Amino acid sequence: MELLFLGTGAGVPAKQRNVSSLALELLQERGAVWLFDCGEATQHQILHTTVKPRRIEKIFITHLHGDHIYGLPGFLGSRSFQGGESLLTVYGPKGIKEFIEVTLAVSQTHLQYPLEIVEIEEESESGTIFEDETFSVEFGKLEHGILSYGYRVVEKDLPGSLDVQRLKELNIPPGPHYQQLKEGKEVVLKDGRLINGQEFVGEPKKGKVITVLGDTRKCMQSVQLAMHANVLVHEATFAAGDEELAYNYFHSTAKEAAEIAKTASAERLILSHISSRYQGDAVSRLAEGAKEIFPNTDIAEDLKRFTIS
Amino acid sequence: MELLFLGTGAGVPAKQRNVSSLALELLQERGAVWLFDCGEATQHQILHTTVKPRRIEKIFITHLHGDHIYGLPGFLGSRSFQGGESLLTVYGPKGIKEFIEVTLAVSQTHLQYPLEIVEIEEESESGTIFEDETFSVEFGKLEHGILSYGYRVVEKDLPGSLDVQRLKELNIPPGPHYQQLKEGKEVVLKDGRLINGQEFVGEPKKGKVITVLGDTRKCMQSVQLAMHANVLVHEATFAAGDEELAYNYFHSTAKEAAEIAKTASAERLILSHISSRYQGDAVSRLAEGAKEIFPNTDIAEDLKRFTIS
Ligand SMILES: [Zn+2]
Numbered sequence: 032m033e034l035l036f037l038g039t040g041a042g043v044p045a046k047q048r049n050v051s052s053l054a055l056e057l058l059q060e061r062g063a064v065w066l067f068d069c070g071e072a073t074q075h076q077i078l079h080t081t082v083k084p085r086r087i088e089k090i091f092i093t094h095l096h097g098d099h100i101y102g103l104p105g106f107l108g109s110r111s112f113q114g115g116e117s118l119l120t121v122y123g124p125k126g127i128k129e130f131i132e133v134t135l136a137v138s139q140t141h142l143q144y145p146l147e148i149v150e151i152e153e154e155s156e157s158g159t160i161f162e163d164e165t166f167s168v169e170f171g172k173l174e175h176g177i178l179s180y181g182y183r184v185v186e187k188d189l190p191g192s193l194d195v196q197r198l199k200e201l202n203i204p205p206g207p208h209y210q211q212l213k214e215g216k217e218v219v220l221k222d223g224r225l226i227n228g229q230e231f232v233g234e235p236k237k238g239k240v241i242t243v244l245g246d247t248r249k250c251m252q253s254v255q256l257a258m259h260a261n262v263l264v265h266e267a268t269f270a271a272g273d274e275e276l277a278y279n280y281f282h283s284t285a286k287e288a289a290e291i292a293k294t295a296s297a298e299r300l301i302l303s304h305i306s307s308r309y310q311g312d313a314v315s316r317l318a319e320g321a322k323e324i325f326p327n328t329d330i331a332e333d334l335k336r337f338t339i340s
Numbered sequence: 341m342e343l344l345f346l347g348t349g350a351g352v353p354a355k356q357r358n359v360s361s362l363a364l365e366l367l368q369e370r371g372a373v374w375l376f377d378c379g380e381a382t383q384h385q386i387l388h389t390t391v392k393p394r395r396i397e398k399i400f401i402t403h404l405h406g407d408h409i410y411g412l413p414g415f416l417g418s419r420s421f422q423g424g425e426s427l428l429t430v431y432g433p434k435g436i437k438e439f440i441e442v443t444l445a446v447s448q449t450h451l452q453y454p455l456e457i458v459e460i461e462e463e464s465e466s467g468t469i470f471e472d473e474t475f476s477v478e479f480g481k482l483e484h485g486i487l488s489y490g491y492r493v494v495e496k497d498l499p500g501s502l503d504v505q506r507l508k509e510l511n512i513p514p515g516p517h518y519q520q521l522k523e524g525k526e527v528v529l530k531d532g533r534l535i536n537g538q539e540f541v542g543e544p545k546k547g548k549v550i551t552v553l554g555d556t557r558k559c560m561q562s563v564q565l566a567m568h569a570n571v572l573v574h575e576a577t578f579a580a581g582d583e584e585l586a587y588n589y590f591h592s593t594a595k596e597a598a599e600i601a602k603t604a605s606a607e608r609l610i611l612s613h614i615s616s617r618y619q620g621d622a623v624s625r626l627a628e629g630a631k632e633i634f635p636n637t638d639i640a641e642d643l644k645r646f647t648i649s
């Protein structure tokens with residue numbers, strides 16, 4: 032599982048940082064990549080990575096500000112042009128459907144793959160927007176003036192692995208009964224021995240939790256979404272000291288993001304949505320301020336990859 | 341007057357060539373820049389140039405395919421964010437208004453400058469879409485499956501310059517009467533001499549004609565629009581030999597573009613909208629084929645500038 036930042040800037044593109052987009056690579060887990068937001072030129076950023084547009088299975092939009100959605104029509108069209116045929120699902124606030132449908136219709140873009148658009152019900156403060164056998168995704172409403180959501184991606188616990196080494200030592204040969212043992216069942220061998228699978232299966236492996244928040248003020252919903260997360264991706268549009276400014280503009284400071292991570296007992300914090308006002312040393316200071324409160328903090332950069340292990 | 345190519349590719353962005361956009365810099369002529377098409381990441385390309393978004397006065401959209409318009413909402417928003425306050429006018433086919441209005445409304449983008457959107461009447465084959473004291477812009481309907489237009493920018497002839505040197509030699513001192521002389525009028529000096537301005541004014545300077553075409557098959561309308569143009573910018577999505585393919589996909593080959601330039605007696609041809617199928621030597625061959633028919637041919641490249649003198 033890897034997080035690959037495609038755009039880590041705020042508001043308008045700059046040479047150093049493009050507008051928002053983040054890829055969650057789930058190649059081992061489900062042979063797929065999920066995107067969070069799709070600012071203008073996200074498809075251009077992807078050209079500089081190993082991400083295959085046809086592998087992108089889901090796009091979660093946090094909110095409808097232009098710097099988070101203007102790359103969507105181009106990405107959707109190019110995914111089709113480049114031979115993507117599998118279902119793509121876009122999740123987002125009410126309005127995302129109109130945006131996609133009008134932009135594709137006006138430009139007469141006809142996708143060669145099925146596109147599903149799931150709008151979050153405006154009334155819901157939080158809920159589950161997707162669930163299958165291996166993952167679920169929860170959402171929660173943040174505070175950003177415009178409807179803005181955070182997403183909590185929960186990988187389901189993986190069953191413990193079978194201790195094949197010990198089975199072999201006990202002269203229990205491989206065969207279909209290994210699957211039953213792995214499921215913790217009892218098996219009677221040809222030689223009459225009764226083997227209890229539970230004795231040979233290790234602890235279940237805890238699934239990962241990744242929380243990606245849209246633009247927001249410091250708010251309690253963020254804590255909920257980030258509770259015990261392995262990684263929290265939080266915006267840091269302002270530096271510590273500018274809390275009042277951040278509040279007025281419905282954004283957060285790096286310090287506030289660190290406070291959220293700490294309160295939620297998250298493992299790791301990655302700051303993104305960095306204003307182009309901060310360059311070089313100013314970015315380092317942004318990080319330092321946050322680290323005083325939450326030491327395991329990193330600053331995202333365009334095309335920077337974080338392995339989640 | 342300069343042409344600065346911002347995106348010269350076809351269909352989808354590639355590392356070498358972004359999707360379509362072209363800046364016509366009229367800094368000396370009117371302190372303004374005009375854009376032709378605005379594909380995704382046009383504002384990103386502008387970051388690598390000296391073009392100031394607030395200087396962009398007019399945007400002419402040739403057609404509504406995504407690779408020609410998906411950069412428009414982002415550009416419009418950023419121009420506002422960066423302090424642009426002057427009127428911006430967008431010209432284009434029917435539908436461009438809906439595209440702009442829906443994308444700005446969904447993203448709650450509130451521009452801090454007046455935006456005027458002028459849609460070309462679908463029924464008109466050709467006409468004049470803009471005219472003031474120094475420029476006019478004509479449009480003509482091309483052949484591209486979807487409504488696609490070519491634009492002919494006509495700079496009005498500049499009055500000849502006053503031969504100040506000769507006036508001084510004749511002891512005619514500078515003053516308000518210089519303006520009258522410049523306009524070709526007769527002036528009576530204090531010393532009683534009658535001076536005829538026409539004898540001191542040089543030949544009017546012919547205004548430039550720049551023709552920028554949208555995607556199109558080879559068609560007669562292109563010849564009309566490019567007649568005696570100083571520069572013709574024509575698409576070349578395919579190479580010579582692929583005429584049938586080009587016809588079927590409503591595009592042109594480099595050779596067909598050269599034939600248009602020749603028939604129209606244009607001065608200079610610049611090929612753009614180059615497919616990423618053509619790289620390196622293949623691009624040179626594209627040019628060679630065109631030059632056999634029309635020697636004064638160039639291939640556009642992203643961020644390449646052509647001075648029109
Ligand atoms: Zn934002």
Ligand SMILES: [Zn+2]
Pocket residue numbers: 350351360405407408555613
């Ligand atoms: Zn095109």
